[in-house]
Amino acid sequence: MESLLELDFSRSEIDAETERLLSRLDAVHWNKDTCAIIAPITLEINRLKKEMNAIILAHSYQTADIIFGIADFAGDSLGLSREAANTDADTIIFCGVRFMAETAKILSPEKTILLPAPNAGCSLAESITAADVRKLKEDNPGVPVVCYVNTNADVKAESHACCTSGNAAEVVNAQPGDKVIFIPDMLMAKNLEAHVDKEIIAWDGTCIVHEEFSPGSIEAWRKFHPDLKVLAHLECDSDVVDISDMAGSTEGMVKYIKQSDATHFMLVTECGMSDRLRVEMGKDREFLGSCVLCPYMKQVELPIVLECMKSPREDQIVTLDEDIIRRAKTAIDQMMAH
Numbered sequence: 001m002e003s004l005l006e007l008d009f010s011r012s013e014i015d016a017e018t019e020r021l022l023s024r025l026d027a028v029h030w031n032k033d034t035c036a037i038i039a040p041i042t043l044e045i046n047r048l049k050k051e052m053n054a055i056i057l058a059h060s061y062q063t064a065d066i067i068f069g070i071a072d073f074a075g076d077s078l079g080l081s082r083e084a085a086n087t088d089a090d091t092i093i094f095c096g097v098r099f100m101a102e103t104a105k106i107l108s109p110e111k112t113i114l115l116p117a118p119n120a121g122c123s124l125a126e127s128i129t130a131a132d133v134r135k136l137k138e139d140n141p142g143v144p145v146v147c148y149v150n151t152n153a154d155v156k157a158e159s160h161a162c163c164t165s166g167n168a169a170e171v172v173n174a175q176p177g178d179k180v181i182f183i184p185d186m187l188m189a190k191n192l193e194a195h196v197d198k199e200i201i202a203w204d205g206t207c208i209v210h211e212e213f214s215p216g217s218i219e220a221w222r223k224f225h226p227d228l229k230v231l232a233h234l235e236c237d238s239d240v241v242d243i244s245d246m247a248g249s250t251e252g253m254v255k256y257i258k259q260s261d262a263t264h265f266m267l268v269t270e271c272g273m274s275d276r277l278r279v280e281m282g283k284d285r286e287f288l289g290s291c292v293l294c295p296y297m298k299q300v301e302l303p304i305v306l307e308c309m310k311s312p313r314e315d316q317i318v319t320l321d322e323d324i325i326r327r328a329k330t331a332i333d334q335m336m337a338h
């Protein structure tokens, strides 16, 4: 890693960048000294983006320095996929986990997709292989397979349709027949039951973050804040979803909060989401209580992003077989259409 002292910025450039960072990160308790330390790195990353005609896409579970320091767009899997499909940039740097970067490659195969943290996987994606899907299809002939976007590209290639947490019920209902194989999240499959008109055959994957939440902490926080609105991700257990005011995707949460008159919210999802909204929504709304870190998402750090942009290692450049891209694209097109 290049010494930060070797980055060639004037004192006034660093001071201005420090102030820019502080104006956003103050809401999540970053101080001026810490912003000053990262300022040369964010300056250099943002300079390199222009030089490379690159954009940085960041998932909402990334840390605030990534989202507000260097990202051009932050959002959920669907929003990131749409950005990846529509950008004119030559290179997409993906601050997130592998299946997301693979989805970007499927949607924009001609672009260079860089994944600064190549070992950032996902417990859901890793719970199922393409061979598992082939076996499910063999055991359930003619039943369509809907895969959650949190799957590897070769699993998507074996699926009929792909969905996100925001459109899972719609995509399942759009499939022919009265049964659907839904992979890989068994908790999401359970949560979908009330919203679909089909029998769901589920796989047994879980998200190691969302399976941690329980109704107890929600009930405890409600005692302190009777006006608390609880927003749960569909990857949570149905015990949690059933006592929440809203259940859905992280961008669904954003929409709900913007339309709500309430002031206190509990986001039952990865910690980064509350931090993102603490910055974006200001002091009028408070985000309380729930926080579990995703060890995969948190592998991305500013110095790693900078190093990857300057000199990407082979394992940081996302490549996929043409055949996998073509077949997975069919499934992803259904996700994008709903």
Ligand code: SF4
Pocket (backbone or CB within 6 Å): 061, 097, 121, 122, 123, 124, 125, 150, 207, 208, 209, 210, 270, 294, 295, 296, 297
């Ligand atoms: S939060 Fe859960 S679903 Fe998201 S990347 Fe981490 S392990 Fe996977």
